[in-house]
Amino acid sequence: MWLRVDPRLSVPVYQQVVDGIKAAIASGLLRPGDRLPPVRELALELTINHNTVAKAYQELERERVIEVIRGRGTFVAARPSGRPPDYEERVKTLQDEMRRIWIEAYHLGLDADTVQEMFRAAAPGAKDAKEGTGDAVGRRGEIADEDA
Amino acid sequence: MWLRVDPRLSVPVYQQVVDGIKAAIASGLLRPGDRLPPVRELALELTINHNTVAKAYQELERERVIEVIRGRGTFVAARPSGRPPDYEERVKTLQDEMRRIWIEAYHLGLDADTVQEMFRAAAPGAKDAKEGTGDAVGRRGEIADEDA
DNA sequence: CGTTTGTACTATGCGTAGTGGTACACATAG
DNA sequence: CTATGTGTACCACTACGCATAGTACAAACG
CATH class of the missing domain: 1.10.287 (Helix Hairpins)
Structure with a gap:
């Protein structure tokens, strides 16, 4: 599983879920259009409450990182779409x-x-190369996956 | 005053005190040997409880940032003395x-x-010059003019 | 001695995080 | 239509950390 949480840490579990999913997206492990596990299923895997997962999903949706469709599921949003709120x-x-x-x-x-x-x-690219001209953070390599 | 706290922020007040004092030291506003206000006095100025200030001082002492002498007061420690705990x-x-x-x-x-x-x-030096060979973070020469 | 200082303790209020369980709203497939 | 899968909205409850308030103690100093 690409996500783990540890209730002993001081950072809240739901925040760990949020950060973990954001990291997975930034690293390319999750791509736009990919479907996230249902709240109850993910809750089972992480051995946490479904409400906690739901809270994480809501925060991610608020930040326009994922898109939620009632009755269908939650999906990775199509790129940093313009300026997110706040x-x-x-x-x-x-x-x-x-x-x-x-x-x-x-x-x-x-x-x-x-x-x-x-x-x-510490950058997602994690290489020593410099090359740093203008492309977005993370996923330098196969960056050509705009929408899905 | 070189320190302000805002109880409305999500970061705990005592942590704001810790960070503020650390920032003041890193920027050169506070120098080794300088005396910090007594807990009750600082508590009055910040309009917080003296226990909260005490908690901040204890954390700073644990990190070897300040030195506490019972009955005398608290003082800025003499530099990043070796390896701090943790x-x-x-x-x-x-x-x-x-x-x-x-x-x-x-x-x-x-x-x-x-x-x-x-x-x-975001560096304490806050300049665009490079010059950055080998000296410690902050306080390069004289330049420390960040607010706190 | 008394003052100044940091520390310790108890009690209380408050907000957030997390759990557990249930119910509802919407979408889709049969 | 029903049944299922999905996110969401409640409720009650526990646990913990932050902060306050007040009081008392301990060490340094004059």
């Missing part, structure tokens, strides 16, 4: 988290270049 | 957060180069 806010949050990382790195005594390198290495 | 764990957490940022950036439709640039801009 775009500005989320970018700001991203910047805040970046600053927080730098501060944390400082208190760990990490070298600035090391931090930069760590960040590059 | 060093390995915290580095791993840092890497997790970096991956999370990349994933979030992907779903916001951000360009990889843009993300890299955002990250560089």
Whole structure:
């Protein structure tokens, strides 16, 4: 299974589901149009409550990451479709988290270049190549899968 | 005041205090040996409970960021003194957060180069110059002028 | 001694996360 | 039409963390 959750972690289980699915999409494991497991089925596999899965799906739908069709199922949405809701806010949050990382790195005594390198290495592409011209984050390789 | 907290935010107040003080140190606003306000005094200024401030101070002491002397006060510790406790764990957490940022950036439709640039801009040094050889994060020379 | 400081403790309120169970609304297939 | 599969909406309940409030204790210092 491409998803695992751990109730002992401090991050909420439903958030782990959200993050996991987003990661699977960003890495190309899930592609636009792919169908996600039904809430009850996924709940069974993860040994959590179906309400928890539902909460995750609702958050993902709110972020336009998936599309939900009542009675049919949930599907991976067709790409970062335009500007998701709260775009500005989320970018700001991203910047805040970046600053927080730098501060944390400082208190760990990490070298600035090391931090930069760590960040590059954390990218979904996960390669040392530079090549970085203009294509979207993740899935550098077979990026030509716009809609499905 | 170099510290503000907002109880409406989802991040806990005591954590905001921790982060704020760490930021103040990383930016050079607070320097090793500087004395922090007494718990009750800071609690008054921030309009929070003294227990909350105490919790923040305890966390900061656990991370070797400050030093506490009963009856005297709390002081900024003398630099990232060697390896703080949970060093390995915290580095791993840092890497997790970096991956999370990349994933979030992907779903916001951000360009990889843009993300890299955002990250560089979020550094405590906050300049566009490169110069970044080998010195620790933040406080390169004199340049620390970030708010907190 | 008394003051200043951090710490410890108890009690209380509050919000969120998670579970468990049930019921409803919609889509599709027979 | 019914039956099934799907997401959704409730409800009740538990557990935990955050924060407050008040009080008391412990260590340092003059």
